[in-house]
Amino acid sequence: MSTVRELQVELGARAYPIRIGRGLLDDGAGLAARVPGRHALVVTDRNVAPHYLARVEAALAGKSFGKLVLPPGEQEKTLARFGDVMAALAALGASRDATVIALGGGVVGDLAGFAAACWMRGVGFVQLPTTLLAMVDSSVGGKTAVDLPQGKNLVGAFHQPSAVFADTATLDTLPGRELRAGLAEVVKYGAIADPVFFDWLEANAEALLARDPEALAEAIAVSCAHKAGIVARDETEQGERMLLNFGHTFGHAIETEQGYGGLLHGEAVAVGMVLAARLSADLGRAPWSDTARLATLLERLELPVALPPGLSGDALLARMKLDKKAVSGALRLILWSGLGRAEVASAVPEADIRAVLDA
């Protein structure tokens, strides 16, 4: 195994490690140590299972484990699939000391995590992320959820994993479009919290697209450090954690309006960040020059930066109103103050939001 980087999410008695390195899935002992009871259920999808499930099964030798291999994609992050996970846990006879293991991207992680939060009111949970997006964002922090046709992640719970093992060798089989979608969330950390990292991303964009292992490992480690710090300071999103939603009020509205079959989450977030940055510049809160830098970097990473055709501003605005940051029905947005800084804003005039949606 090559170099393993290790970070910790500091949550007191619930603190947990994030390990990042090539070949981690072959460290069966590391995974087995996080499965204290007799029962484990591995949740994965049909794209991931043929490549990686056997290694997880080998690590669970001696345990009573089940596996659930779901169809892939955002359209499967549903209450119906949540029911399938519940049924699989029941079939396994999983007791309160059971562990749910998510092997896959953010869809599998969010769904399996929500199941772990609910089965017998909460059982153990381990994240084995296999997409860049899951390694840099969704596997860390304990936000778990499923989508409704009305909106993204509307049904969910905070439920932290007991460990995150990111085997970066799994990225070798990840399709290019999915890798690029993950890069959008990487750019988010630079945009909201770390101008030096943003500069580094500008300097390393081509290396990241070319899957240079060192560049990817660095991007994952820096992203996880930011996410772990924010989660440790504000686990349940009372303040600072809301900044991780930069671009998401727009992005989630796009995903929902497209029936979860259009832009990928990371792509929608890329568009959403550019819209939020433009809105911020329109309102005099962010320099136009930084907005241009953000859009240029995302374009260099081959991500979309404009709304896909055919979406109506009215429909998107209506979707945005169901965002979870709203208070008493009033929308709150994450606005940008320029590179490295963002803030929560309420009372943003609807006309200004409509203007960026219609531009």
Ligand SMILES: NC(=O)c1ccc[n+]([C@@H]2O[C@H](COP(=O)([O-])OP(=O)(O)OC[C@H]3O[C@@H](n4cnc5c(N)ncnc54)[C@H](O)[C@@H]3O)[C@@H](O)[C@H]2O)c1
């Ligand atoms: N909980 C959080 O904090 C959080 C953060 C960000 C995003 N999310 C959620 O994550 C989801 C998006 O996650 P995603 O981008 O990982 O998408 P995904 O889970 O749909 O995975 C992307 C695609 O890649 C395939 N795949 C996964 N790993 C692979 C591998 N190593 N090789 C080949 N194919 C592979 C999957 O089967 C799928 O088709 C969204 O639902 C989003 O809302 C959650």
Ligand SMILES: O=C(O)C(=O)C[C@@H](O)[C@H](O)[C@H](O)COP(=O)(O)O
């Ligand atoms: O961890 C967080 O907090 C985030 O907001 C990370 C986002 O990238 C992620 O997409 C998250 O699932 C969005 O959360 P939601 O609460 O808006 O559904």
Ligand SMILES: [Zn+2]
């Ligand atoms: Zn996201």
